[in-house]
Amino acid sequence: MVEAGRHLLAGLELAVREVNEAGGIVGRPLELVVRDTAGDPQRAAAAVDELARLGVAALAGEYHSVVARAAAARADALGLPFLCSSAVLDALTEQPTEWVARLAPAQSHGWRIYADFLLDAGHSRIAVAAEPTVYWASGAGILRDHLAPRGGTVLELDMRALAPTAVCDELVDHRATALLLLVGSPEPAVPIVRSVRRDRRLAEIMIGAPAGQPEFAEWAKLLGDDGAAVPFLRYLPERLTPLGARVGAALRERLAEAPSFVAFEGYDTVAVLADVLRSHGTDRARIAESWPRVAVDGTRGQIRFSRTPGISVWQWAWPPVQVVDRDPAEPDRFRILHVG
Structure with a gap:
């Protein structure tokens, strides 16, 4: 989560500097007031309270879905506009709200695209190594509901009870052809990948990570060649817009590495909020009322918000979605395997 947060912040800061x-x-200068949620929902709620007291015009950011849900609930209760950058959990708020908008695609949208990729690649016996959180449970449910009518099965492996080596035995026993990592990284994702890669019985199994763990450089650093050929969801177009190409170069210089899609989400967040502030001022109610009128050229296409069935917040429907992996021949290069 630290690396994702660093990329998100880099995108936010670059956009603020350019504004x-x-x-x-x-x-008047645009000021970015930063509080670290540290992946903790309680810290997120406390940060929202503090920022609201400080008089911020709007709230931006957050990568972790469960944490974003806590921030969104508090922002909704306080009447503080929140443009969520990266979290994908469908139920970002319990009830429909006018205060919250989101740039990232809803989990149900992206993970259905990933399920289609699995089927197209010939995988119908899917195992998921899962941890017991709302986010991972939601993802497993989306996969199961989408795959079952198409002849696919999903076996859930509870990582509270299984060691990485025991995961290998379960995969063999159930003749799974794909293992999806619905777990945190680096622990326990990295030990699971190492165990599976070293088990000769599983030489043909595909390892996948729909939540995007292999996007970040730490994945390749820790796993080397073992981290290649692990397909994941990435929210970038096949070709960036001219703005996106320029921003990508600036982010690469700022980060001293290739920017992730999360960095672009950060930049686009500020681009939207700056446009709203120019047009509607700093009154919180007027900012929230502006979501349906947003039309901003972002790094990955034009951003507009709408009401989407099953989604409780204003939603960009939809950012571009890809399934990619790291090329085994060149792990720093990404291959596009499927486009949603």
Whole structure:
């Protein structure tokens, strides 16, 4: 989560710097006030309370879905506009709200695309190594519901009870052809990958990580060649817009490595909020009322928000979605395997 947060913050900071270099918001500088949620829902709620007291015009960011849900609930209760950058959990709030909008695609949208990729690749016996959180349970349910009518089965392996070597035995016993990592990284994802890669009985099994763990450099650093050929969801187009290409180069210089899709989400968040602030000022209610009128050219296409069935917040429907992996011949290069 630390690496994802670093990329998200880099995108946010770059966009703020560019807004201010262009004259700010009606002549006033845009200030980014940062609080670290540390992947903790309680810390997130406390941060929202503090930022609201400080008088911020709007809330931005958050990568972790469970944490974003806590932030969204508190922002909704306080009447603080929240543009969520990266979290995908469908039920970001318990009830429909006017205060929250989201850039990332809903989990149900992206993970159905991933399920289609699995079927197209010939996988119908799927095992998931899962941890017991709302996010992972939601993902497993989406996969199961989408695959079952198409002849697919999903076996859930409870990682509270299984060691990585025991996962290998379960995969062999159930003749699974794909293992999906619905777990945190690096623990226990990295030990699971190492165990499966070293088990000769599982030489043909595909390892997947729909939540995007292999996107970040730490994955390749820890796993080397073992971390290649692990398909994951990535929210980038096949070709970035001209703005996206320029921003990508600036982010690469800022991060000293290739920017992840999360960095682009951070940049786009500020691009949207800056446009809203220029047009509607800093009044919180007016900002929230502006979500359906947003039309901003972002790094990955034009951003508009709408009400989407089953989604409780204003949603960009939809950002581009790819299934990619790291090329075994060149692990720093990504291969596009499927486009949603």
